[in-house]
Amino acid sequence: MTQRLDALVEEKIVSARFGNAEAPNITGYEASGGYEAIRKILGKTDPKDVTEIVKTSGLRGRGGAGFPCGLKWSFIPDIEGPKYLTVNGDEGEPGTFKDRELMLRDPHQLIEGIIIACYAVGIEKAYIYIRGEFAAPGRAVDNALAEAYGRGYVGQNILGSGFSCDIYTHMGAGAYICGEETGLIESLEGKRGHPRLKPPFPAVVGVYGCPTVVNNVETLSNLPHIINKGPEWFAGIGIDERNTGTRMYCVSGHVEKPGLYELPLGLTLEEVINEHCGGMRGGKALKAVIPGGASAPVLTAKEVFEDKIRMDFDALAQAGSMGGSGGVIVMDETTCMVQAAQRLALFYEYESCGQCSVCREGTGWVAGILSRIEAGRGVPDDMTTLASIDINMRGNTICVLSDACAMMFGAFVKKFKSEFEAHIESGRCPHGSPFPA
Amino acid sequence: MSVDRFPHSPKEEKFKFEPEVRAELDRIIEKYPVKRSALIPALKLGQKQNGFISSAVMQHLADIFEISSMEVWGVVTFYSMLKTHPLGEFHFQLCNNLSCALMGSAALLKAIETRLGIKAGERREDGKFSIEKVECLGACGGAPCIQINEDYFERATPEMIEDIVSALEKGEYVPPVGADEVAPPRAGVEVGKVEG
Numbered sequence: 001m002t003q004r005l006d007a008l009v010e011e012k013i014v015s016a017r018f019g020n021a022e023a024p025n026i027t028g029y030e031a032s033g034g035y036e037a038i039r040k041i042l043g044k045t046d047p048k049d050v051t052e053i054v055k056t057s058g059l060r061g062r063g064g065a066g067f068p069c070g071l072k073w074s075f076i077p078d079i080e081g082p083k084y085l086t087v088n089g090d091e092g093e094p095g096t097f098k099d100r101e102l103m104l105r106d107p108h109q110l111i112e113g114i115i116i117a118c119y120a121v122g123i124e125k126a127y128i129y130i131r132g133e134f135a136a137p138g139r140a141v142d143n144a145l146a147e148a149y150g151r152g153y154v155g156q157n158i159l160g161s162g163f164s165c166d167i168y169t170h171m172g173a174g175a176y177i178c179g180e181e182t183g184l185i186e187s188l189e190g191k192r193g194h195p196r197l198k199p200p201f202p203a204v205v206g207v208y209g210c211p212t213v214v215n216n217v218e219t220l221s222n223l224p225h226i227i228n229k230g231p232e233w234f235a236g237i238g239i240d241e242r243n244t245g246t247r248m249y250c251v252s253g254h255v256e257k258p259g260l261y262e263l264p265l266g267l268t269l270e271e272v273i274n275e276h277c278g279g280m281r282g283g284k285a286l287k288a289v290i291p292g293g294a295s296a297p298v299l300t301a302k303e304v305f306e307d308k309i310r311m312d313f314d315a316l317a318q319a320g321s322m323g324g325s326g327g328v329i330v331m332d333e334t335t336c337m338v339q340a341a342q343r344l345a346l347f348y349e350y351e352s353c354g355q356c357s358v359c360r361e362g363t364g365w366v367a368g369i370l371s372r373i374e375a376g377r378g379v380p381d382d383m384t385t386l387a388s389i390d391i392n393m394r395g396n397t398i399c400v401l402s403d404a405c406a407m408m409f410g411a412f413v414k415k416f417k418s419e420f421e422a423h424i425e426s427g428r429c430p431h432g433s434p435f436p437a
Numbered sequence: 438m439s440v441d442r443f444p445h446s447p448k449e450e451k452f453k454f455e456p457e458v459r460a461e462l463d464r465i466i467e468k469y470p471v472k473r474s475a476l477i478p479a480l481k482l483g484q485k486q487n488g489f490i491s492s493a494v495m496q497h498l499a500d501i502f503e504i505s506s507m508e509v510w511g512v513v514t515f516y517s518m519l520k521t522h523p524l525g526e527f528h529f530q531l532c533n534n535l536s537c538a539l540m541g542s543a544a545l546l547k548a549i550e551t552r553l554g555i556k557a558g559e560r561r562e563d564g565k566f567s568i569e570k571v572e573c574l575g576a577c578g579g580a581p582c583i584q585i586n587e588d589y590f591e592r593a594t595p596e597m598i599e600d601i602v603s604a605l606e607k608g609e610y611v612p613p614v615g616a617d618e619v620a621p622p623r624a625g626v627e628v629g630k631v632e633g
Contacts, residue, residue: 024619082470094534094573104616125470132518133530133574135587136613136620143621168468173477174517176572190476190502192515208471252536252577259578294535294573327577329536343535347572353515435538 008237008264009276013246014221015262017106024140026147029108035153037227038115043161050120054223057231058244062098063088063179063216064293064325066313073121075203076211083211085118085126086188086202087220089141090172090179092131093293094347095327098248099217101260103130103137106221107144111154111167113220116227118165121213125166129184132172141169176351180399181214183353194355195399218248218326239266243312247323253330254281265312269304272311273330284332288416291316292324294344295404297411298337321411336431337419341412342370343435348405359402362393366409374433378424386413443510444492444521452493458482462501476502476512480519489523517571525560525567527605529553530584533570536577545581546570548595552602565606579615587623591615 012018022028029035041050055070076083087110091099102110114126130138145167148154156164170188172178178187182196185207206212222245226234238244243265249272252258256278263272269289273279280286286301291311297320303309309316313323331340349367354360366389369382386409393406413420422430454462462482466475476498483494490513492506499506513519531537531546546568550556553566560567576582579591585605590597591614604611612618 021619091575092573095536095577096573097575097577097579100575101616104619131575132516133584135623136589136617139623140620170468170474171478171481172516173481173519175515187477188474189471190473190512192511250578252580253539258540258580290535329539329577331539335539340535343533343538347534350572435541435543 005239005264005266009267011237011246011264012262013225013234013237014102014106014109014218014248015260017109018101023106024104024108024144026108026144026151029106029144033228034108034224035112035151037224038112038119038153039159041116041227042119042159042163047120047122050116050227053231054120054226057226057234058238058241059219059222059226059234060243060313061216062218062222062247062326064093064295066323069215069219072203072215073117073213075201076121076213077204079211081210082125082208083121083123083213084207085114085121085123085213085215086181086184086207087114087126087128087217088179088181088184088214089128089130089134089137089217090184091134091217091325092176092179093295093325093327094344095250095252095290095293095329096325097250097252098260098326100134100137102217102221102248103134104140107137107141108148109221109224110141110217111144111148113223114167115154115158115165116223117213117215117220119163123213124164126168127188127207128167128169129178129188130169130171131178132174134171138169138171145169175353176347177353177399177401180401183399184214185212192353194353195401197398237264239264239310239312239315242314247311247326249311249326249328251277251328251330253328254284254286254332254335255279255330256281263311266310266315268308268310269299269328270308272328273304277330280330280332282332284334286330287333287335288331288337288340290327290329290331292322293327294329294347295322295400295408296324296327297321297407298340298415300415334431334434336374336429336434337412337416338370338374338423339429339431339433339435341409342367342374344408345370345405348401348408352401352405356397356402358393358396359405362389362402363405365389366393366405370409373420373423374429376423376426376428378420380424382424383413383417383420441514441521443507446492450491450493452483452487452491452497454482454497455486458486473502473504476509477516477519480509480513484520489520491521523560523564526565527567527585529566529568530571530574531557531568532572532574532576532580532582532584534573534577536573537581540580542581544595545583545593545598548598549583552598566602576615582615585611588613589615589617 017023178193183193187193202212345367349363495509
């Protein structure tokens with residue numbers, strides 16, 4: 001299998017134009033095949049067939065859950081009345097930084113993807129929800145939108161096809177939970193970003209009470225290529241029919257070359273680190289890797305090098321972790337696992353929206369206990385308390401922020417138990433707290 | 438979670454959007470089928486004009502959106518970028534999450550605090566600078582990352598901090614470092630003047 005994938009590592013899809021300084025401008029985008037996909041389908045291909053093409057491609061959501069994109073679209077009821085697309089550009093999962101670069105370096109690709117999705121589902125209004133801190137990506141998308149309106153790629157009667165679609169940007173104001181799709185919808189409606197109880201899912205009752213598709217920036221950015229080159233081509237990249245195409249792996253932490261790597265789905269984590277990211281920084285030994293953003297359970301060096309875990313949706317799920325958002329955080333032997341878990345627990349505590357008591361209290365308890373252990377003031381009972389909190393935080397809340405926090409610290413405690421115990425027994429951090437909070 | 442209380446301003450404090458800001462808000466409102474969607478953009482406009490969100494700003498928005506000022510307050514307290522206290526002219530936001538911590542954000546914070554003479558969470562008395570520790574900025578490949586006002590500075594080092602602060606003190610424009618470099622320039626920035 002690696003033989004086949006090796007031949008594909010040079011295949012870039014959504015980042016193909018990243019080296020092209022003109023790509024963010026409409027002339028540069030058009031010159032490199034831009035807006036050909038909508039020319040090809042608008043008014044010519046039946047919208048239902050577009051959905052079928054996307055289903056055949058096997059494209060799964062690149063935001064976190066990995067839900068099949070075409071299937072998500074097909075849940076939109078075929079009824080009269082307004083429907084919406086909300087684009088999730090509220091990238092905030094620690095370790096993830098792909099959507100920011102996709103919006104900065106190829107904003108027209110996203111816009112073309114949005115038009116394709118809207119055409120397929122019969123949507124005439126799309127909102128791109130961009131996290132508030134992303135001022136520069138926001139300007140890049142606004143600039144591209146103005147250009148695209150100017151050339152008739154967005155707006156009324158696009159390219160004379162009779163299909164009309166307006167796209168707007170909407171800047172967030174700083175809240176991780178607005179990346180959760182119903183939190184995003186609440187926020188877009190001008191409220192606190194409290195996730196909604198599901199069902200009903202957004203496909204039935206979304207923004208303004210109307211059927212709504214929520215798609216991630218990277219997911220949509222793939223669409224023009226799937227239309228241009230065909231679903232079979234896309235499905236041919238990746239390890240199997242359930243894990244097709246590439247992923248934008250966001251590699252950060254202790255590697256020689258941190259950065260964004262677009263690679264076919266199915267490479268092993270070892271290959272990503274050693275062959276593409278230049279290996280471990282300074283030749284140090286690997287201790288742990290978070291493979292899919294902060295919420296993805298941590299993997300050990302043994303799992304990476306001996307079990308050779310693959311970086312596709314299903315292999316990571318089988319290994320008890322997840323592909324999540326593609327954020328790969330690499331930690332070497334100098335890293336204190338208690339402190340790493342503590343740092344993330346403080347994040348979940350800060351970002352919990354507070355509407356479910358289990359999450360509001362649980363995240364605070366976890367952060368408090370881990371901080372105590374890291375400071376050398378842990379007691380043996382803390383391990384029992386953590387185990388009990390872990391159970392209670394799973395499956396008991398409106399959204400999965402609580403579960404994500406439990407998955408995070410649960411994996412750290414289970415896989416690096418001796419480090420936690422050493423902190424408690426010796427009454428100090430054996431690593432000397434490498435990064436004071 | 439810390440609990441903020443609704444900030445009661447002195448009775449004489451008044452706030453009203455400048456006509457051009459109000460016109461901008463009206464254009465934003467038109468983007469949405471439901472007016473309330475423009476509340477967060479409106480709060481940002483209020484913050485920009487007033488320097489921070491005061492109770493008078495919230496009352497003005499409550500009138501525009503025909504909701505109570507408590508409803509507005511509920512939204513304000515939810516979002517980290519909506520501020521109820523004035524920030525420095527240059528607001529340094531240092532990412533404090535795991536990737537940046539692994540790559541030396543603690544040393545970076547120390548360098549910023551030392552150079553500016555204030556601690557995280559503080560604003561300098563001359564109003565020029567303020568520092569805030571923040572959660573993941575979404576630029577982990579360029580860790581450690583700081584954001585100064587709108588601009589990101591990736592792979593930031595204590596030496597960079599010295600250069601940036603010195604330039605800002607002299608009133609010079611400091612362009613962002615990293616992926617932000619490819620974005621169209623900010624409004625008000627004259628491209629001809631862009632020279633570190």
